[in-house]
Amino acid sequence: MADKEEEDTRPMKDWILVQNSELRLEVQNDNSVDIQLLFGVAEIFGTEMAKNMRYTISNQAKIAIFTDISCTIRILGSPDIAYVSTDTPMHIYRNTHFALEHLRRTAQQNDTFGPKVMVCGPTDVGKSTLCRLLSNYAVRSGHQPILVDIDVGQSDISIPGSIGVLPIERPAGIEENEFLKPGSLVYHYGHNNPASNLKFYDTLVSKTFEMYQERCKENPTNKYSGCIINTCGWIDGSGYKCLLHCAKVYEVDAVLVLDHERLCIDFQRDLPKTTSIIRLPKSGGTVVRGREFRKNHRNNVVREYFYGKKGSLSLFPFSFEVPFSEVSVYKIGAPEVPESCLPIGATAEDGNTQLVPVEINKDLVNRIVSLSMATSLEENVVSCSSAGFLCITAVNTDAETITVLSPAPSPLPRKFLLLSDIEFVDFK
Template identity: 50%
Template sequence: MAEDKGEDKEKVTHKLEPDTELRFEVEAGATVQLELTKGLAEVFGTELILNKKCTFQGGSKLAVYTFHGCTVTLTGKTESAYIAKETPMTMYVNTHAALEQMRQKADEEFTRGPRVMVVGPTDVGKSTVCRMLLNYAVRMERAPIYVDLDVGQGNIAIPGTIGALIVERPASVEEGFSEVAPLVFHFGHKSPGDNLTLYDLLISQLAEMVNLRCESNKRANTSGVVINTCGWVRGGGYHSIVHTAGAFEVDLVVVLDQERLYNELKRDLPDFVKVILQPKSGGVVERSKETREESRDNRIRQYFYGKKNDLFPHTFEVKFNEVKIYKIGAPSLPDSCMPIGMVVQDNKTKLVPIQPSQSLSNRVLSISLGEVGDDDIVTTNVAGFIVITQVDMDRQSYTLLSPSPRPLPRSVLLVSDIPFMDIK
């Protein structure tokens, strides 16, 4: 079927031949319903249910793939919709098959399952490949651990964090993976380059926690780990990729769409780490800076209001003296300000108290599970997130947007440089 660019068609039926996929993007402000009416098909590894309608909001980009042929119907306005005959899906499925063989061997020998890391520049489909590998594993009755290190466009919690999650059921076509009891750490920035020292420290801490989880959960241990990374692959970003491979002791690195990165990792990683190069999907499109910011904003909004606006957050006040707000990382002092021979080693991971001010308005904060006075607050996971919507200096109070009613579970708050305006 020819590409449809925003034509005002209410209902369009697409017939897909075997090993093809329907790629479509929902027009901004519109809603599109997808329905499988015949055959078998999947979206990023999740099987579609026959005659069940799935709803997608404006800006959503999806690909419906079929191994055996199918018929699907799109109802609503699409920015574009076309059937692609060239797709790398066979390669991705073969990667899953190789990982499954490693899991079977781990079952037989009572060893650790495969750990795979997906790397590549921005906008090559890393998150999508991770989602497919996880979904295929779960469909084989596995329970892999998903690790997301993309602080700019995180899928486990909100932007500015890294985290891990045991995946026990396929992702919902509409809403993604169930985010029950994730392990999340506060980073506070939308790019690793804003504090690379802290980023690497948190990766090491997360790897240690994942190892502990694997030791206590045999099924997760043999199912392995799937790691999503950020799109910064040069300089400090490349060093973080190598650091991540070592911290998580990965067995396989999948490089998407960049031969240079593939060759550098082949050179720098140990011989027992297998590095493979795979193409990106033709449906992946480059996102603008504005689109990325809008995506971050939507992700935070979904945390408070739900992906279908079916959650109702709470607004309440807390006094300045009821909470302690910190920022991780202090500005580095020039050598001229330091005593001779003294070097500050930990300014990037230093906990800095923040005084109440209007600059805290419309800022996202993490609720640390640490207590005031703990030495390890920086590397302690978080309970959730709030937004300071107003600072009242006269009343000495903050107005908070919170997913739960008062009181806050902890009094230690970590401020991020990621803004959020609560405009519903």
């Protein structure tokens, strides 16, 4: 966010929004626009806009500027898509917030846990947006909910292939399009789909609940504020079983289902009667994202982890060599041993959460690894949180060194590296 008073020669248009309407904008590829609230009151996914402040919208952003009173919005530049709609479910989402607000107040009065809410639905129905909206409203009401993101394909807390827990203390930034992340806990999963290792995925979900409980013991405000859980869009078969596992582990008070009647019916059948199953409509501004878009988005998220947002000079990653002797690389999950290879009467061990050593060679180039917080193998490396992520950019087998791209300078604070399927080619 910044004041931008210099002369601007770009096209300018003022949009007048009536009560309970929203201005929907899409900015694609390398395009960017500035938006400014001239009159009235407006918000973007629950974050209030400051009057007369210019915000730059870029990085393939898709936003909706909503007003519950009326407002005038100025756009400088040429958005790829811009239109006003009065067909918005915002009043329903706001009523959902008010219901959660009542539960938080009751929790504070009775010294109990605040509402635990899980947001579910197929892909491209606005789950992440609704989680952000409800989190922002909660913070603006004086609470500090915990956001749990188990969507390993499009994580909003860290990079793809990870699961995160984030205490929310202030509304998300408009230009940054994300929450500040001090105090976040991130766990290595290593794949962008739960199907790659269902047992390990469920193990990590259970681990996030343990951490949520620990956080609530330390901070009563978090306890009374509850948590909001963002989930994957895989809702059939084993994907539904993962959702059910999460709901049961957290003993969620409410499941918010976006745009999927059958999923509501399934939850009503399989969850306790004390769990509220609420079907919500998706926004008409929700955009369907293709496979190529998702791939590019994941790559952009990793790039931003190291370099910051496009056009920003806020992050300067480090590149340095690390001797083979100073690191140990592992992956999580071993292939199943065929029954025919086992001794008579023996049963195969579950290798889904097994730590498997990985040989350091050129196959690791361009792979993302997480730096485990574990200090020894005696600790549970598999379920330890991550200190951060590195990209292996080169492997020199003769000198026995790897070159890594790192957000922090040498030396590495830990030695255990967990290999992921996520790749990143650093073109600077």
